[in-house]
Amino acid sequence: MPELPEIEIICRGLRSKILNETILEAKRLTNLKLRQAIPLDLECILKNKKIIDISRRAKYINIHLNDSITLIIHLGMSGKLLIKDKSYDYQKHDHFSFDLSNGDVAVYNDPRRFGLITLCDTNDLASHPLFRNLGIEPLSEAFTSSYLEILMHTKKQAVKVAIMDNSNIVGVGNIYASESLFLSKIDPERIAGSLKRREIKSLRDKIVYVLEEAIKRGGSSIKDYASVGGELGYFQNYFNVYGREGKQCTICNDLIEAKKQAGRRSFYCPACQK
DNA sequence: AAACGCGCCTGCGGGC
DNA sequence: TGCCCGCAGGCGCGTT
Numbered sequence A: 001m002p003e004l005p006e007i008e009i010i011c012r013g014l015r016s017k018i019l020n021e022t023i024l025e026a027k028r029l030t031n032l033k034l035r036q037a038i039p040l041d042l043e044c045i046l047k048n049k050k051i052i053d054i055s056r057r058a059k060y061i062n063i064h065l066n067d068s069i070t071l072i073i074h075l076g077m078s079g080k081l082l083i084k085d086k087s088y089d090y091q092k093h094d095h096f097s098f099d100l101s102n103g104d105v106a107v108y109n110d111p112r113r114f115g116l117i118t119l120c121d122t123n124d125l126a127s128h129p130l131f132r133n134l135g136i137e138p139l140s141e142a143f144t145s146s147y148l149e150i151l152m153h154t155k156k157q158a159v160k161v162a163i164m165d166n167s168n169i170v171g172v173g174n175i176y177a178s179e180s181l182f183l184s185k186i187d188p189e190r191i192a193g194s195l196k197r198r199e200i201k202s203l204r205d206k207i208v209y210v211l212e213e214a215i216k217r218g219g220s221s222i223k224d225y226a227s228v229g230g231e232l233g234y235f236q237n238y239f240n241v242y243g244r245e246g247k248q249c250t251i252c253n254d255l256i257e258a259k260k261q262a263g264r265r266s267f268y269c270p271a272c273q274k
Numbered sequence B: 001a002a003a004c005g006c007g008c009c010t011g012c013g014g015g016c
Numbered sequence C: 001t002g003c004c005c006g007c008a009g010g011c012g013c014g015t016t
Helices: A004-018 A041-048 A122-127 A145-152 A159-164 A174-183 A196-218
Strands: A022-028 A049-057 A059-065 A069-074 A078-082 A094-100 A106-107 A116-121 A257-261 A266-269
Touching: A004 A049, A004 A059, A004 A078, A004 A196, A022 A041, A041 A069, A041 A116, A069 A122, A106 A174, A116 A122, A145 A159, A145 A196, A159 A174, A174 A196, A174 A266
Parallel strands: none
Antiparallel strands: A022 A049, A022 A094, A049 A059, A059 A069, A069 A116, A078 A106, A094 A106, A257 A266
């Protein structure tokens, strides 16, 4: 389940492997619908376009091409974007591939099909329906504790739900929300607006910390994530609470508990997190 | 308006 | 052993 760190690592991998290459041929491999249908004219539009930049917004991978075209890719829950050599044999759930001028093949694979591939004029990205309601980038300088305080102080929902809401902060999924709340010793069910200033500051710092640490360690590979070269991350070995229900807290040795919040599991230490 | 709940989808693990 | 059910969750959208 790629979150912000995993997407960031994929973007870095793409920059090192396919920046400045040309898409010789784009191939649709299935007619199955992803989160949205893949645009009908995608193959035609991408043919002979050059990759001039690669960027990330939230969990979206933006591959900028010449002629002011941006290819937008989202991996959903189970998507992979892999760079293979030309001897690659297609696998189950491969949806799209791109033959590149250096002989590599970029392959989009997504078993659960919660992901997305679409196009946008590069100049219109910020106002695109997928982007216009997105909140702040947590690794940007603008993500200060006073910014987080303004976001949270009126909210009557649980703090974990609030920090996972993409219209507030982008890229913080279930893993990193659980981990950052643990490190800042905040109960995930606390009402967001009830947090004290020092708690907000801690939460802001721990969100940034876990995201940066995860990037340093190649992301978290639970079951679906791999970088563009297929390498697995190892931040999952550093989880304090995520997936550790019934195991001992790394701080106090009490048992980690799990409960559902807004349809997702929350892992926390009832002794450490108040 | 904010908050919440649902459904999309496949793989897999637990239980019988 | 094998089958079936329930869970996993990013995200948009509909409802309250």
